[in-house]
Amino acid sequence: MDYQPLVELVGVSRRYSLGEVEVEALKPVDLKIYRGELLAILGPSGSGKSTLLNLIGGMDVPTGGKVLFDGQDITEFDEKRLTLFRRHQVGFVFQFFNLIPNLTARENVELAAEIKGEKVDGLALLEKVGLRDRADHFPSQLSGGEQQRVAIARALAKDPEILLCDEPTGALDYQTGIQVLSLLQDINREMGKTVVIVTHNVVIGNMAHRILRMRDGKIDSIAVNEHPVEACRLRW
Ligand code: ADP
């Protein structure tokens, strides 16, 4: 199929040296992530999920191979360019929300765009995640699920090309986790945003276009629910 992916990993690997010991966190992997797709990453603890996600988003630099983002090899970027790339093109959502405690929900969201030199309507973004009425609350006044919604609104504030979510439901109960995953699915379907989610919540199997399983630092399998290119072509 002649279709340029948003991200392409070519023989990407990541090794850590711990004194005498070498840890191969990620063995050489090839992977294409398509524009508009919802990709789930599953796998046991220590299998390389976070390593893979961080390499996709330029949070980490591979020890082998290259990462093409929109056709550009980000592994060739210097530190400054890589920082700009992350700031402008990548939205991250973490397990523990990482909101700034002394800023309100709205301020947390608006600050993310300011870092990029833009202004956004924090209220409109909070409305998207169903939290308009919590705009003036501080993180400590919000439930875990609400904090994660604010974190998702914050990630969207910079209008990134891709949303990378590392165990976004890891600190939430099962039902709240499902609500957060549904929100991410809506963002994928309604906004056409490319979304990658690392999760242990099995409901993702019914939501994602593709389900990638990691094992021992390798891609064990990729199951296809709906071919992302075809799915996205039909949608817009
Ligand atoms: P997962 O997210 O699937 O739990 P990780 O990608 O965090 O797995 O880790 C994969 C492997 O790489 C693990 O064995 C882990 O201990 C190792 N690893 C990850 N980060 C580092 C690091 N900064 N230094 C050394 N080893 C690391």
Ligand code: MG
């Ligand atoms: Mg991890």
